[in-house]
Amino acid sequence: MQVAPSETSALNNYVPELRQQLFHYVLQLADTSLILGHRLSEWCGHGPVLEQDLAMANIALDLLGETRSLYQYAAELEGKGGTEDDLAFLRIATEYRNPLLVEQPNGDFAATVARQFLFDNFHYHFLRELHASTDERLAAIAEKAVKEAAYHLKWTSEWLIRLGDGTEESRQRLDQALASLWRYSGELTTPTATEKALQAAGIIPDYAGLLPKMEAHLNHVFQEATVPVPQGVFMMTGGKEGRHSEHLGYILAELQYMQRTYPGMKW
Protein backbone atom coordinates (compact mmCIF):
# COMPACT_ATOMS: atom_id res chain seq x y z
CA MET A 1 0.00 0.00 0.00
CA GLN A 2 1.50 3.31 -1.06
CA VAL A 3 0.02 6.65 -0.18
CA ALA A 4 1.43 9.65 -1.98
CA PRO A 5 3.32 12.01 0.35
CA SER A 6 1.35 15.14 1.06
CA GLU A 7 2.94 18.57 0.68
CA THR A 8 5.90 18.82 3.01
CA SER A 9 4.55 22.20 4.05
CA ALA A 10 1.65 20.37 5.72
CA LEU A 11 4.11 18.80 8.13
CA ASN A 12 5.34 22.22 9.16
CA ASN A 13 1.86 23.28 10.17
CA TYR A 14 2.29 21.40 13.42
CA VAL A 15 3.95 23.08 16.36
CA PRO A 16 7.03 21.06 17.43
CA GLU A 17 5.36 19.54 20.49
CA LEU A 18 2.32 18.33 18.55
CA ARG A 19 4.52 17.08 15.75
CA GLN A 20 6.53 15.04 18.27
CA GLN A 21 3.32 13.60 19.71
CA LEU A 22 2.06 12.79 16.23
CA PHE A 23 5.38 11.09 15.45
CA HIS A 24 5.05 8.90 18.54
CA TYR A 25 1.45 8.12 17.73
CA VAL A 26 2.11 7.18 14.10
CA LEU A 27 4.86 4.90 15.41
CA GLN A 28 2.29 3.35 17.75
CA LEU A 29 -0.01 2.59 14.81
CA ALA A 30 2.86 1.29 12.69
CA ASP A 31 4.27 -0.89 15.50
CA THR A 32 0.80 -2.32 16.11
CA SER A 33 0.31 -3.40 12.50
CA LEU A 34 3.89 -4.65 12.23
CA ILE A 35 3.79 -6.84 15.33
CA LEU A 36 0.34 -8.25 14.63
CA GLY A 37 1.24 -8.82 10.98
CA HIS A 38 4.39 -10.61 12.08
CA ARG A 39 2.44 -12.77 14.51
CA LEU A 40 0.02 -13.77 11.74
CA SER A 41 2.90 -14.48 9.36
CA GLU A 42 4.16 -17.04 11.87
CA TRP A 43 1.15 -19.15 10.81
CA CYS A 44 2.35 -19.30 7.22
CA GLY A 45 2.74 -22.98 6.35
CA HIS A 46 1.23 -24.03 9.70
CA GLY A 47 -2.46 -23.14 9.19
CA PRO A 48 -5.07 -25.74 10.13
CA VAL A 49 -6.09 -26.01 6.48
CA LEU A 50 -4.65 -24.52 3.30
CA GLU A 51 -7.49 -22.04 2.88
CA GLN A 52 -7.08 -20.54 6.36
CA ASP A 53 -3.31 -20.54 6.03
CA LEU A 54 -3.76 -18.27 3.02
CA ALA A 55 -6.42 -16.17 4.73
CA MET A 56 -4.07 -15.40 7.64
CA ALA A 57 -1.17 -14.64 5.30
CA ASN A 58 -3.47 -12.28 3.38
CA ILE A 59 -4.38 -10.41 6.56
CA ALA A 60 -0.70 -10.29 7.55
CA LEU A 61 0.17 -8.73 4.20
CA ASP A 62 -2.63 -6.17 4.48
CA LEU A 63 -1.29 -5.16 7.88
CA LEU A 64 2.25 -4.98 6.56
CA GLY A 65 1.13 -2.68 3.75
CA GLU A 66 -0.49 -0.37 6.28
CA THR A 67 2.68 -0.61 8.39
CA ARG A 68 4.87 0.64 5.57
CA SER A 69 2.74 3.71 4.86
CA LEU A 70 2.76 4.54 8.56
CA TYR A 71 6.52 4.12 9.06
CA GLN A 72 7.17 6.20 5.95
CA TYR A 73 5.04 8.97 7.40
CA ALA A 74 6.68 8.58 10.82
CA ALA A 75 10.13 8.90 9.26
CA GLU A 76 9.05 12.16 7.63
CA LEU A 77 7.59 13.47 10.88
CA GLU A 78 10.80 12.61 12.71
CA GLY A 79 12.68 14.60 10.08
CA LYS A 80 16.06 13.04 10.74
CA GLY A 81 16.50 11.46 7.34
CA GLY A 82 15.69 7.96 8.64
CA THR A 83 13.76 5.40 6.63
CA GLU A 84 10.85 3.07 7.32
CA ASP A 85 13.37 0.27 7.80
CA ASP A 86 15.30 2.16 10.48
CA LEU A 87 12.08 2.59 12.44
CA ALA A 88 10.92 -0.98 11.98
CA PHE A 89 14.19 -2.77 12.60
CA LEU A 90 16.54 -0.63 14.65
CA ARG A 91 14.62 0.27 17.79
CA ILE A 92 14.66 -1.60 21.08
CA ALA A 93 11.63 -3.22 22.74
CA THR A 94 10.85 -0.35 25.14
CA GLU A 95 10.67 2.04 22.18
CA TYR A 96 7.86 0.02 20.57
CA ARG A 97 4.41 1.43 21.21
CA ASN A 98 2.10 -1.40 20.18
CA PRO A 99 -0.62 -2.41 22.65
CA LEU A 100 0.00 -5.64 24.58
CA LEU A 101 -2.75 -7.54 22.76
CA VAL A 102 -0.96 -7.78 19.42
CA GLU A 103 2.27 -9.23 20.82
CA GLN A 104 0.51 -12.12 22.57
CA PRO A 105 1.53 -15.53 21.21
CA ASN A 106 -0.50 -17.19 18.46
CA GLY A 107 -1.47 -20.12 20.68
CA ASP A 108 -3.94 -22.34 18.85
CA PHE A 109 -6.23 -21.23 16.03
CA ALA A 110 -8.89 -20.13 18.54
CA ALA A 111 -6.40 -17.86 20.34
CA THR A 112 -5.33 -16.29 17.05
CA VAL A 113 -8.95 -15.75 16.01
CA ALA A 114 -9.85 -14.25 19.41
CA ARG A 115 -6.84 -11.91 19.40
CA GLN A 116 -7.58 -10.89 15.83
CA PHE A 117 -11.27 -10.32 16.50
CA LEU A 118 -10.59 -8.08 19.50
CA PHE A 119 -8.14 -6.10 17.41
CA ASP A 120 -10.22 -5.95 14.22
CA ASN A 121 -13.30 -4.76 16.10
CA PHE A 122 -11.25 -1.78 17.26
CA HIS A 123 -9.20 -1.34 14.08
CA TYR A 124 -12.17 -1.24 11.70
CA HIS A 125 -14.27 1.19 13.74
CA PHE A 126 -11.20 3.31 14.46
CA LEU A 127 -10.17 3.56 10.79
CA ARG A 128 -13.67 4.58 9.78
CA GLU A 129 -13.38 7.60 12.05
CA LEU A 130 -9.71 8.28 11.29
CA HIS A 131 -10.81 8.80 7.72
CA ALA A 132 -12.16 12.18 8.93
CA SER A 133 -8.83 13.16 10.50
CA THR A 134 -7.62 16.72 10.02
CA ASP A 135 -4.27 15.14 9.17
CA GLU A 136 -4.51 14.46 5.43
CA ARG A 137 -1.91 11.74 5.47
CA LEU A 138 -3.58 9.73 8.23
CA ALA A 139 -6.95 10.23 6.54
CA ALA A 140 -5.55 8.84 3.26
CA ILE A 141 -3.96 5.84 4.98
CA ALA A 142 -7.24 5.14 6.80
CA GLU A 143 -9.25 5.36 3.59
CA LYS A 144 -7.13 2.62 2.03
CA ALA A 145 -6.87 0.41 5.11
CA VAL A 146 -10.52 0.52 6.16
CA LYS A 147 -11.61 -1.70 3.27
CA GLU A 148 -9.04 -4.29 4.27
CA ALA A 149 -10.04 -4.03 7.93
CA ALA A 150 -13.70 -4.52 6.98
CA TYR A 151 -12.80 -7.89 5.49
CA HIS A 152 -10.60 -8.82 8.45
CA LEU A 153 -13.46 -8.14 10.84
CA LYS A 154 -15.85 -10.14 8.70
CA TRP A 155 -13.43 -13.07 8.65
CA THR A 156 -12.73 -13.04 12.38
CA SER A 157 -16.40 -12.52 13.27
CA GLU A 158 -17.36 -15.56 11.19
CA TRP A 159 -14.69 -17.67 12.83
CA LEU A 160 -15.48 -16.52 16.34
CA ILE A 161 -19.08 -17.61 15.77
CA ARG A 162 -18.02 -20.93 14.26
CA LEU A 163 -15.67 -21.75 17.10
CA GLY A 164 -18.02 -20.58 19.85
CA ASP A 165 -21.09 -22.30 18.42
CA GLY A 166 -19.13 -25.21 16.93
CA THR A 167 -17.97 -28.39 18.60
CA GLU A 168 -17.35 -28.96 22.29
CA GLU A 169 -13.63 -28.76 21.64
CA SER A 170 -13.73 -25.57 19.57
CA ARG A 171 -15.87 -23.90 22.25
CA GLN A 172 -13.52 -24.96 25.01
CA ARG A 173 -10.52 -23.61 23.08
CA LEU A 174 -12.27 -20.31 22.40
CA ASP A 175 -13.22 -19.98 26.07
CA GLN A 176 -9.60 -20.52 27.04
CA ALA A 177 -8.43 -17.97 24.47
CA LEU A 178 -10.85 -15.32 25.70
CA ALA A 179 -9.95 -16.05 29.32
CA SER A 180 -6.33 -15.19 28.60
CA LEU A 181 -6.74 -12.42 25.99
CA TRP A 182 -9.72 -10.38 27.14
CA ARG A 183 -7.57 -8.52 29.69
CA TYR A 184 -5.61 -6.95 26.82
CA SER A 185 -8.64 -5.63 24.93
CA GLY A 186 -9.21 -2.55 27.08
CA GLU A 187 -5.87 -0.97 26.25
CA LEU A 188 -6.96 -0.38 22.67
CA THR A 189 -9.52 2.22 23.74
CA THR A 190 -7.73 3.57 26.82
CA PRO A 191 -6.09 6.77 25.60
CA THR A 192 -2.53 7.62 26.64
CA ALA A 193 -1.47 11.22 27.25
CA THR A 194 -0.25 11.33 23.64
CA GLU A 195 -3.56 10.07 22.31
CA LYS A 196 -5.53 12.53 24.45
CA ALA A 197 -3.49 15.42 23.04
CA LEU A 198 -4.12 14.26 19.47
CA GLN A 199 -7.81 13.70 20.16
CA ALA A 200 -8.05 17.25 21.51
CA ALA A 201 -6.36 18.49 18.32
CA GLY A 202 -8.92 16.64 16.16
CA ILE A 203 -6.21 14.49 14.56
CA ILE A 204 -7.52 11.18 15.87
CA PRO A 205 -11.05 10.16 16.92
CA ASP A 206 -12.21 10.21 20.51
CA TYR A 207 -12.39 6.57 21.62
CA ALA A 208 -15.52 7.23 23.66
CA GLY A 209 -17.32 7.70 20.35
CA LEU A 210 -16.10 4.33 19.04
CA LEU A 211 -17.13 2.29 22.05
CA PRO A 212 -20.88 2.03 21.36
CA LYS A 213 -20.25 0.75 17.81
CA MET A 214 -17.56 -1.67 18.98
CA GLU A 215 -19.78 -2.96 21.77
CA ALA A 216 -22.76 -3.39 19.46
CA HIS A 217 -20.75 -5.48 17.02
CA LEU A 218 -19.05 -7.49 19.75
CA ASN A 219 -22.32 -8.20 21.53
CA HIS A 220 -23.91 -9.32 18.28
CA VAL A 221 -21.04 -11.68 17.42
CA PHE A 222 -20.74 -13.11 20.95
CA GLN A 223 -24.48 -13.69 21.05
CA GLU A 224 -24.35 -15.57 17.74
CA ALA A 225 -21.40 -17.52 19.08
CA THR A 226 -23.37 -18.25 22.28
CA VAL A 227 -20.35 -16.97 24.23
CA PRO A 228 -20.94 -14.72 27.26
CA VAL A 229 -19.13 -11.37 27.16
CA PRO A 230 -16.48 -11.46 29.93
CA GLN A 231 -17.30 -9.07 32.78
CA GLY A 232 -15.24 -7.33 35.45
CA VAL A 233 -11.82 -8.32 34.12
CA PHE A 234 -8.91 -6.11 35.14
CA MET A 235 -7.46 -4.56 32.00
CA MET A 236 -3.72 -4.64 31.40
CA THR A 237 -2.16 -1.55 29.82
CA GLY A 238 1.33 -0.18 29.19
CA GLY A 239 2.29 -1.44 25.74
CA LYS A 240 1.40 1.86 24.10
CA GLU A 241 3.92 3.53 26.45
CA GLY A 242 6.67 0.97 25.93
CA ARG A 243 5.98 -1.36 28.87
CA HIS A 244 5.71 -4.73 27.19
CA SER A 245 5.28 -8.37 28.04
CA GLU A 246 8.31 -10.63 27.65
CA HIS A 247 6.97 -11.80 24.28
CA LEU A 248 7.95 -8.67 22.36
CA GLY A 249 11.69 -9.21 22.86
CA TYR A 250 11.48 -12.62 21.22
CA ILE A 251 9.49 -11.24 18.30
CA LEU A 252 12.02 -8.47 17.75
CA ALA A 253 14.94 -10.89 18.00
CA GLU A 254 13.55 -12.74 15.00
CA LEU A 255 12.20 -9.70 13.17
CA GLN A 256 15.39 -7.62 13.50
CA TYR A 257 17.95 -10.38 13.09
CA MET A 258 18.89 -9.57 9.50
CA GLN A 259 19.26 -5.81 9.95
CA ARG A 260 21.18 -6.24 13.19
CA THR A 261 23.52 -8.84 11.73
CA TYR A 262 23.99 -7.23 8.33
CA PRO A 263 23.41 -3.50 8.92
CA GLY A 264 21.98 -1.66 5.95
CA MET A 265 21.25 -4.88 4.09
CA LYS A 266 18.72 -4.52 1.28
CA TRP A 267 16.78 -7.17 -0.60
Add this chain to the structure above:
Amino acid sequence: MTQSEWPLWEVFIRSKQGLDHKHVGSLHAADATMAIQNARDVYTRRLEGISIWVVESKHVHASNPDDAEAFFDPANDKVYRHPTFYDVPASIKHM
Protein backbone atom coordinates in the same frame (compact mmCIF):
# COMPACT_ATOMS: atom_id res chain seq x y z
CA MET B 1 -9.14 -33.73 17.93
CA THR B 2 -12.01 -34.48 15.59
CA GLN B 3 -10.84 -35.51 12.16
CA SER B 4 -13.41 -34.92 9.48
CA GLU B 5 -12.82 -33.59 6.00
CA TRP B 6 -14.78 -30.53 4.90
CA PRO B 7 -16.72 -31.02 1.64
CA LEU B 8 -15.24 -29.94 -1.66
CA TRP B 9 -16.57 -26.88 -3.51
CA GLU B 10 -16.10 -25.72 -7.10
CA VAL B 11 -15.30 -22.04 -7.51
CA PHE B 12 -16.43 -19.78 -10.37
CA ILE B 13 -15.12 -16.24 -10.74
CA ARG B 14 -16.42 -13.40 -12.91
CA SER B 15 -13.36 -11.40 -13.88
CA LYS B 16 -15.24 -8.29 -14.97
CA GLN B 17 -18.69 -6.94 -15.56
CA GLY B 18 -20.31 -8.48 -18.63
CA LEU B 19 -18.15 -11.61 -18.69
CA ASP B 20 -19.29 -15.06 -17.58
CA HIS B 21 -18.33 -16.72 -14.35
CA LYS B 22 -15.50 -19.09 -15.19
CA HIS B 23 -14.44 -22.19 -13.32
CA VAL B 24 -11.12 -21.49 -11.59
CA GLY B 25 -10.63 -24.42 -9.22
CA SER B 26 -11.88 -26.00 -6.06
CA LEU B 27 -11.41 -25.80 -2.30
CA HIS B 28 -12.61 -27.23 1.00
CA ALA B 29 -15.10 -25.46 3.26
CA ALA B 30 -17.66 -26.37 5.91
CA ASP B 31 -20.51 -24.46 4.24
CA ALA B 32 -21.33 -21.98 1.47
CA THR B 33 -20.45 -18.88 3.49
CA MET B 34 -17.04 -20.25 4.32
CA ALA B 35 -16.57 -21.45 0.74
CA ILE B 36 -17.13 -17.92 -0.61
CA GLN B 37 -14.75 -16.45 1.97
CA ASN B 38 -12.13 -19.08 1.22
CA ALA B 39 -12.56 -18.49 -2.51
CA ARG B 40 -11.97 -14.79 -1.93
CA ASP B 41 -8.76 -15.59 -0.06
CA VAL B 42 -7.50 -18.29 -2.39
CA TYR B 43 -8.61 -17.17 -5.85
CA THR B 44 -8.98 -13.35 -5.88
CA ARG B 45 -5.66 -12.27 -4.37
CA ARG B 46 -4.43 -10.78 -7.64
CA LEU B 47 -7.51 -8.83 -8.69
CA GLU B 48 -8.92 -11.81 -10.57
CA GLY B 49 -12.55 -11.11 -9.90
CA ILE B 50 -15.56 -9.03 -9.02
CA SER B 51 -18.01 -11.84 -8.26
CA ILE B 52 -17.78 -15.36 -6.87
CA TRP B 53 -20.02 -18.39 -7.26
CA VAL B 54 -19.45 -21.60 -5.34
CA VAL B 55 -21.16 -24.95 -5.88
CA GLU B 56 -20.63 -27.97 -3.74
CA SER B 57 -18.79 -30.42 -5.98
CA LYS B 58 -21.28 -33.22 -5.30
CA HIS B 59 -23.96 -31.17 -7.08
CA VAL B 60 -21.98 -31.06 -10.31
CA HIS B 61 -22.95 -33.93 -12.60
CA ALA B 62 -20.52 -34.66 -15.40
CA SER B 63 -20.82 -36.51 -18.67
CA ASN B 64 -19.15 -39.89 -18.82
CA PRO B 65 -15.85 -39.92 -20.75
CA ASP B 66 -16.90 -43.30 -22.20
CA ASP B 67 -19.80 -41.53 -23.91
CA ALA B 68 -17.52 -38.99 -25.56
CA GLU B 69 -17.64 -40.57 -29.04
CA ALA B 70 -21.40 -40.93 -29.08
CA PHE B 71 -21.93 -37.52 -27.54
CA PHE B 72 -19.54 -35.32 -29.45
CA ASP B 73 -18.22 -36.91 -32.62
CA PRO B 74 -21.54 -36.69 -34.57
CA ALA B 75 -21.23 -32.89 -34.52
CA ASN B 76 -17.97 -33.14 -36.40
CA ASP B 77 -19.35 -33.09 -39.96
CA LYS B 78 -22.28 -30.71 -39.49
CA VAL B 79 -20.69 -27.54 -40.77
CA TYR B 80 -24.11 -26.17 -41.66
CA ARG B 81 -24.70 -25.61 -37.95
CA HIS B 82 -22.20 -22.75 -38.03
CA PRO B 83 -23.61 -19.42 -39.23
CA THR B 84 -20.47 -18.92 -41.30
CA PHE B 85 -21.64 -21.80 -43.52
CA TYR B 86 -24.21 -19.51 -45.13
CA ASP B 87 -23.52 -16.75 -47.60
CA VAL B 88 -25.19 -13.53 -46.60
CA PRO B 89 -27.07 -11.96 -49.55
CA ALA B 90 -25.54 -8.67 -50.62
CA SER B 91 -28.78 -6.81 -49.88
CA ILE B 92 -28.65 -7.73 -46.16
CA LYS B 93 -26.96 -4.95 -44.20
CA HIS B 94 -25.63 -4.75 -40.68
CA MET B 95 -24.64 -8.39 -40.29
